[in-house]
Amino acid sequence: xxxxxxxxxxxxxxxxxxxxxxxxxxxxxxxxxxxxxxxxxxxxxxxxxxxxxxxxxxxxxxxxxxxxxxxxxxxxxxxxxxxxxxxxxxxxxxxxxxxxxxxxxxxxxxxx
Amino acid sequence: xxxxxxxxxxxxxxxxxxxxxxxxxxxxxxxxxxxxxxxxxxxxxxxxxxxxxxxxxxxxxxxxxxxxxxxxxxxxxxxxxxxxxxxxxxxxxxxxxxxxxxxxxxxxxxxxxx
Numbered sequence: 001x002x003x004x005x006x007x008x009x010x011x012x013x014x015x016x017x018x019x020x021x022x023x024x025x026x027x028x029x030x031x032x033x034x035x036x037x038x039x040x041x042x043x044x045x046x047x048x049x050x051x052x053x054x055x056x057x058x059x060x061x062x063x064x065x066x067x068x069x070x071x072x073x074x075x076x077x078x079x080x081x082x083x084x085x086x087x088x089x090x091x092x093x094x095x096x097x098x099x100x101x102x103x104x105x106x107x108x109x110x111x112x
Numbered sequence: 113x114x115x116x117x118x119x120x121x122x123x124x125x126x127x128x129x130x131x132x133x134x135x136x137x138x139x140x141x142x143x144x145x146x147x148x149x150x151x152x153x154x155x156x157x158x159x160x161x162x163x164x165x166x167x168x169x170x171x172x173x174x175x176x177x178x179x180x181x182x183x184x185x186x187x188x189x190x191x192x193x194x195x196x197x198x199x200x201x202x203x204x205x206x207x208x209x210x211x212x213x214x215x216x217x218x219x220x221x222x223x224x225x226x
Contacts, residue, residue: 032213034214034215036217041200041220041222042219042220043202043204043217043218043219043220044156044202044217045217046214046215046216049214087155087156091213099158099161100146100156100158100204100215101158102148102155102156102157102158103155104154104155105155
């Protein structure tokens with residue numbers, strides 16, 4: 001399973017875009033990149049995922065480099081409620097199921 | 113729509129006591145189910161996963177066990193708790209290979225072993 005590397009913490013001003021980077025240099029061709037976030041004392045919340053192309057939904061945008069070795073999660077207009085730990089995960093497949101290997105993530109703090 | 117439930121929400125147990133945490137999923141059939149543990153200030157560690165009734169795969173040797181007695185029920189157990197079993201336990205589900213493989217998490221159970 002590919003491993004991901006994320007900065008331990010980031011700050012972002014409220015109303016500005018938050019750009020969270022992730023390196024996954026050992027990713028395989030059929031492995032997806034997933035992003036989750038975890039607000040204190042809650043279960044992780046799914047944000048977005050992608051394989052090769054950039055993706056956008058109501059929560060965020062995901063930009064994946066052409067070589068797929070890194071990606072960036074973009075929260076276009078960060079609010080105080082976006083303060084959380086953000087996990088970038090590369091999903092592998094083992095024995096017919098999917099294993100999500102979580103790292104320690106990026107602690108994003110949105111400042112008023 | 114699908115929902116995932118975990119109980120209890122919090123639990124304080126003495127060392128050496130047994131443990132049973134339950135997770136159920138509604139609104140889907142034949143899900144893949146997962147148990148994770150998160151120590152304070154750390155990332156999530158996958159403990160067990162199950163692709164069907166009675167089928168359990170263990171990721172990390174430890175003091176815990178898991179069972180899946182019904183299609184949408186996943187149970188985490190221990191015969192004798194250790195101090196190191198304290199943490200935040202999360203259950204998750206996916207629809208399984210070939211379908212939407214996004215993993216969805218429950219609200220978690222916070223366990224404190226004293």
